[in-house]
Amino acid sequence: MPVRTAETRGPAETETLAAGLAARLAPGDVVLVSGEVGAGKTTFVRGACRALGVRGRVTSPTFTLARRYEDGRVPVSHLDLYRLEGAPPEDPAVLEEDLGPGRIAFVEWPEASAVPTDPGRIVARVLLEHRGGDRRAVRIEEGAA
Numbered sequence: 001m002p003v004r005t006a007e008t009r010g011p012a013e014t015e016t017l018a019a020g021l022a023a024r025l026a027p028g029d030v031v032l033v034s035g036e037v038g039a040g041k042t043t044f045v046r047g048a049c050r051a052l053g054v055r056g057r058v059t060s061p062t063f064t065l066a067r068r069y070e071d072g073r074v075p076v077s078h079l080d081l082y083r084l085e086g087a088p089p090e091d092p093a094v095l096e097e098d099l100g101p102g103r104i105a106f107v108e109w110p111e112a113s114a115v116p117t118d119p120g121r122i123v124a125r126v127l128l129e130h131r132g133g134d135r136r137a138v139r140i141e142e143g144a145a
Contacts, residue, residue, distance in 0.1 A: 015047025022051035035128035
């Protein structure tokens, strides 16, 4: 399992790092994205989405649980499980379409709830940490099933 670490000095660098990962993704892949509130999880996902051809606005799905982006080269789902922390297990069927084999899925706060997908589809785990100001430490573990 290759592990890559980097320190970014602003949102543009974080997005560029995500674009590098996105270049290796295929439909059916799931990427888990962790970090504290404000660590840059959505910024990372935005960079990956841009690399996948998504042109529309990419925002956190905290209050909607999931956003779907259909305008790129491949359909993308962006999930945020933060609201599910401590809640009874979610019916897996609710997220089935967002985690389908024809989509690339990015899951923020995966530790808040079980991600209802085949663990073999989880191709990377990303951890973002504050380093002061706009700097972030980013750890990407690929092949992280």
